[in-house]
Amino acid sequence: MAKTIEEKQYLLRYNADPKSHLTILDHNKCATQCEGQICTIFCPGEVYKWEGDRMFVGYEGCHECGSCRIGCPNDNxxxxxxxxxxxxVFRLA
Ligand code: SF4
Ligand code: SF4
Incomplete structure (x- = not known):
């Protein structure tokens, strides 16, 4: 039987770099120019968390899908x- 997305995500493993490969260029733009902080919705790895007035980036869980390169409306x-x-690290089921 075909696996669900959630089941497939359990197959992912990570070897995190100590330094983030993702950088928010301007947190103020997230606060003032991005209704709903949409990266918190479209990122499949749930990397982005908006708390107060700042975007937290859990880069360790990034799937490297590249969506945020094109999905951020402010190129931020x-x-x-x-x-x-x-x-x-992707593993085959
Ligand atoms: S999509 Fe871009 S501008 Fe919007 S909250 Fe995320 S990083 Fe900020
Ligand atoms: S590359 Fe994909 S998984 Fe990684 S932060 Fe961007 S949207 Fe999320």
Whole structure:
């Protein structure tokens, strides 16, 4: 039987880089120019958490799907691949 998305996510493993590969360039733009802080909705890894007036970035859980490079309406996320050997590890079911 086909696996659900949630079941597939359990197959992901991470080798986190000590340094984030994701940077919010301007937290003020998130507060004033982005209704609903949509990266908190479209990111499948639930990397972005909006708390108070600041965006917290749990980069360790990034799936490296690249959606935030095109999904942020303010071009406000600097996105790079993690250093070689770091980041998400996909396993086949
Ligand atoms: S989508 Fe972009 S502008 Fe909106 S909250 Fe996220 S990082 Fe900020
Ligand atoms: S690349 Fe994908 S998983 Fe990683 S932070 Fe962006 S939207 Fe989330």
């Amino acid at each position: 996320i600097k996105w790079e691949y993690p250093k070689g050997g770091h980041g998400v």
